[in-house]
Amino acid sequence: MKNTIAVYGAYGHTGKFIVAQLYKLGYKLMLSGRDHEKLTDLKKQYPNSEIKAADIEDSEALDNAFSDAKIIINCAGPFLDTATPVIQSALRLGIHYIDLSAEQKSVLDIFEQFSEQAKNDKIIIIPAAAFYGGLGDLLSTAVTQDWNQIDEINIYIGLDSWHPTKGTRLTGDRNHYKRLTFKDKKLLEFQSGPTTKWNFKNPIGTKEVVGLPLSEIITISRHLNVNSINTYLSQNSLDDLRNENTPEPKPTDEKNRSSQQFSVEVLAKNGKTERTITAQGQDIYAVTSPLVVEAVNRILSGKIKNTGVTVMGEIFDAADFLRSLDTDDIVISDIEESELN
Structure with missing residues (x-):
């Protein structure tokens, strides 16, 4: 080229x-x-x-x-x-x-x-x-692509561990601004809530998750007609991030990826209809x-x-974009739909 x-x-x-x-x-x-x-x-x-x-x-x-x-x-x-x-x-x-x-x-x-x-x-x-921002936005857009309006989007991010880079730590030290969430079609100051549990299935399993809005709150709310957006991160990965003794990621394969596993599950609701889509892979930095x-x-x-x-x-055409990705980098599930009682 x-x-x-x-x-x-x-x-x-x-x-x-x-x-x-x-x-x-x-x-x-x-x-x-x-x-x-x-x-x-x-x-x-x-x-x-x-x-x-x-x-x-x-x-x-x-x-x-x-x-x-x-x-x-x-x-x-x-x-x-x-x-x-x-x-x-x-x-x-x-x-x-x-x-x-x-x-x-x-x-x-x-x-x-x-x-x-x-x-x-x-x-x-x-x-x-x-990984933060773009992936959640693509998944949310793909799973709701034929909905004119969306009641709620919930994004669950599960990591088996998080060995942060120097850049991640520098950003955390620099970013002293209050976090924002999206509710009733408005960006509002985030109020921390209690932890809950979410089953990410293999290889992550069931983890405690805590509300932690990142840039996908902004990206999704810019273009989807959604009432509320919530994002959750597994507590264990947040503990790793906050521990100053957690080492940086180390390469473990020919692509220089760390052994870290991730799972991102998006659950969208529209009336009584609920849809989910999941992305799983290795190394949140590498998958970027x-x-x-x-x-x-x-x-x-x-x-x-x-x-x-x-x-x-x-x-981009979100569904087509996700289909084009190599499964060695990231595995995208089919969309599952169910009706709520």
Whole structure:
């Protein structure tokens, strides 16, 4: 392929997964970030790629790094700090933008600041295209695709463990904003509630879950006609995240994935009808790569529904997108429907 893809934060944990998959598909790569030494080391693995270091506060350096690209993938969190300057560069250059944000405030800021210009310039800006944000949005959109309105969407995320990266910890330290939930078609400040139990089936099993709204609350509420959205995370994974002694993820296979297993189950209700869809796989950081790379493929091939600031479930055919993913990366269940008493 002749299309150049710029990856900012290319040497980060998730960035490396994305770079590897793009390289395997034959894309020309522009690898960027703030650390020239790390970029130089990464280039040794991808000799046909280019590298250009650029500080987030240096607009000229950012423009120089991205100038030949068709799409910028921003993998450098915290996105509260990096999203705005990278998007500003994308808009100056007329380039599409994708990021991996789990931070609600970052996603909201992107919609508020850039929607008008991106729409006028026909530039695609997709925040939160990762495991958190993008996957839940795609699943929710697919399971409700023929419903004009939705009473409730509940997303249950089960991890057998969570070994957070340095980037995850930095984001947690930086993100001091209050979390938002979605109720009665409004974004409201989240009030923590009691834990409950959810059966994720194998390989996760039954886990205690706790309400924890992340960026999928924002992405889903932007385009689906839904009354309420709730997201839950298994308590054990949250305990791992909060434990400062939990180590970083370690590679265990040829794709450099950790052994972590995940299950995401979306339950949607409309009147007396209830539907569920499940996604299962290995390594929440690694699975972000096929999601983002498929988004790149579809943007470049014109398989899009709109431009401007948008989200994964809105711009793409969600059901077709999920079907296209390799089952070695993620397994998507059939939609199950039942009638409530």
